[in-house]
Amino acid sequence: MPTIRSCAAAIAAVASLSFAASGSAMAQKKYDTGATDTEIKIGNIMPYSGPASAYGAIGKTETAYFNMINDQGGVNGRKINFISYDDGYSPPKAVEQVRKLVESDEVLLVFNSLGTPSNTAFQKYLNGKKIPQLFVATGASKWNDAKNFPWTMGWQPSYQVEAKIYAKYLLKEKPDAKIAVLYQNDDFGKDYQRGFREGLGDKASMIIAEESYEISEPTIDSHIVKLKSLNPDVVLSFTTPKFAAQTIKKIGELGWKPLQIVTNVSVSVGAVMQPAGFANAQGVLSADYRKDGADSQWKNDEGMKKWSAFLDKYMPGADRSDNSLIYGYGAAQTMVKVLQMCGDDLTRANVMKQAASLKDFTPDTLLPGVKINTSATDFAPIEQLRMMRFKGETWDLFGDIIAVDTATN
Template identity: 35%
Template sequence: MTSRSRPAIRRPATVFLAVAMIGATALTACSTPEKSGSSGEAKDVPGVTRTSVKIGTHTPLTGPASAGYAPISKAAAAYFAYLNAKGGVNGRKIDYVVKDDGYNPATTSTVVRELVQQDQVFAIVNGLGTPTHAAVVDYLNQQKVPDLFVASGASLWNQPEKSPQTFGFNLDYVREGKILAHYLQEKNPDATFCVLRQDDDFGKDLTTGITQVLGKVTAEQKYAVSNESLTAQIGALQQAGCTVNLLGTVTPFTALALGTAAKMGYRAQWAASSSGGDYPSLVGYLGEDVGPKLLEGLVAANYLPFDADDDWVKLFRQINTEYNADAPFTGNTIYGMSMAYTFAEALGRAGQNPTREGIVEALQSGSVKSNGITPAAFSATNHDPFGGAGITVVSKGVQAYLDGQVFTTDAQAGPVEAYTGPAVALTGEGIPGK
């Protein structure tokens, strides 16, 4: 595999983004019939005009999580600019409003209400974070606002009866934990397995998946996102003799864990969730001088196109150069653009005159496949997108998928099985319906 770039992450200063409405060539309509209410006037639908669809998101543009995750919304904005330059979706351009919540649930509640009540967005798209989005999921469902592609793999987003408007985007953490544990157990059957995790539904769900496969772990340490040190937790793992540590950590805390272990002279195999295992982002925290050495051998799960020679990755690099000022290209870039593509696909499936009801019905129809290494499997009874993930390993500064190490499983006690089907292929220059 060819190497991915590893520049340091830049901290954005903006708290609001809007994608300019440019271009003139409209997409042709997708083949899915228009949904209930889609024949009404566009002015009757919040956020929808005859020429645009306004959507919004909350994300940490400032605060401790910003360096790890602020690039996602910039990447999504770049894809939408590319899409708009090609004519948008069924002739409508995407107006993308991004508001900073600092990864603070109280602020999330405030900015999401602003997006719904003042900005009159059509949908909330890719709100980021388990503790943050949990603060608004009930509100969005009560207001019947489509709550699409939450940037978290918590099981909270896959409750169609309780939260019919809400759909996840990340591989759910239970599945991810099962897949990571399955691979590591096969590779290291005699290891002493332990967990370091965030003290919320993210860490809890990942650990549930891990223990479904391993039965139990020798030690489990927790941290809060307000923590400034992991010395006590890493010391406890070292004292327990842990040789393989599975991390339910967001990117800043993955870096802090590995940096702390290095200072303590503690060596172990580290394995990260996709939410905290992106190599270029981690190097941005750890620094080019020590990051590559500390990250050598890092195992992580992923479910999106990733390798440098993948057609999706090549397209996203091109978009990043042209529409994102050639910002550092990381897994967050791929994530943001993949999510934005998936929204465009769903919007196209909602018909010529989209409604809130119509886009939910389009997702529940199963016609939206996204661009993962396994196709999305949304349905009326399943609001999680992906059923599987691949295993990546860092080797000599390159993070790439291991051949033959793609697995599927469920979010319950079902087996982890090898996946041999195809990934979703790039078509139509990454423009849905083209």
């Protein structure tokens, strides 16, 4: 006949087995297509050829970054298989390549694909299949639409956020300004225009002229002459690089001295400021969220030391003045952070849940004070920039970080 002690021992053993089984179930790994015990497949579309091929450096940087992570053991023991295809900046080609990534390569997610036209072309396809379209490499505001496109999220500051920051700056520094806005007549220019008006709010009457141009125009000199005749003291150039250079040069040739602000996409010294003429570009304002790889002020910055060591080993000979290398590194670092947060639950739903749960994350290449924050209703990871002024042959940062909340946009 069993003793009371032996019965108690048997009950304890059963309880222990039950708890172990429960714990095992709790720790069970969860995967969707594209993830296993050893691998995470990530897809990407990049214009390695065509009119936007310069941006191919972003994809090359991301490939190198993931190679570094794999050399360090991967993410939670899993190696990243980064599959990046060329779309030539062609929306039809982008759709074809994304279908290949999803249906043939069977990736877990699509990451940091570049260009508003391309991403727009396959956004509904990916959302329909509930596949993450993460950290889109374009500043269009449409990527921050968690309600209608819950599987799409941007990364960089949106054009509207940037324009609102310029409005915030002008309201503080030149509240009585007479403002002229020159904008590209497409989604790019209209996003900036809309954001700037919203940023001014009930002070939108400060805008005395809004002039649009077509991207097919060979020159916009006539538009500049027209704006000068209205005598504004601030000119906002919501333009792409070619036209930003034309604007700065023509204003200088006219001997006109308004305060000029250009978009973040048009801050290249080599592609914009030099063609415009350094003498004409003095005092032009813009804003940025990234450190400059060619700027000696970051020589002893810990984050940039890591970036520099990464380039030395994985991209020797790369042009450190190309801010695409800064961009690609920061985006890839953010992607790895999300995968780390996923742990052993590598389902697509959990990838999006973790991407929407970033709190004060600071990639090595972002300016001090710029942090990544997301939530279930805010799919705009970076909403801070710092103003900068062109002086000599370089940009000088000044003032504090300026933030704009777009959670309710």
